[in-house]
Amino acid sequence: MPKTVEEEEVVEEPVAEAPTVVDAFTRELTYRMDAEADLDEDDEEEIFSGEANITSSTTYTWEDKYRPRKPRYLNRVHTGYEWNKYNQTHYE
Numbered sequence: 001m002p003k004t005v006e007e008e009e010v011v012e013e014p015v016a017e018a019p020t021v022v023d024a025f026t027r028e029l030t031y032r033m034d035a036e037a038d039l040d041e042d043d044e045e046e047i048f049s050g051e052a053n054i055t056s057s058t059t060y061t062w063e064d065k066y067r068p069r070k071p072r073y074l075n076r077v078h079t080g081y082e083w084n085k086y087n088q089t090h091y092e
Helices: 021-041 085-090
Strands: none
């Protein structure tokens, strides 16, 4: 005898839960452990955690020439349009 709509089994799919703080911490910890394990195998690699300040006391002769400065003059743009007889008849 075929099943009716009322008798069919309803399969509920599991609802995905939002990641918690513990899951994020666990992923971060796992990532760091994997990174450290990879470094232990090869002694030539290091993790760079800081920045090195580079100080240069070299000055060049062209530095003064290309320094940003105010413009000597300001160019004006002509935004108007000349409505001569030809343009009046052919354009609106």
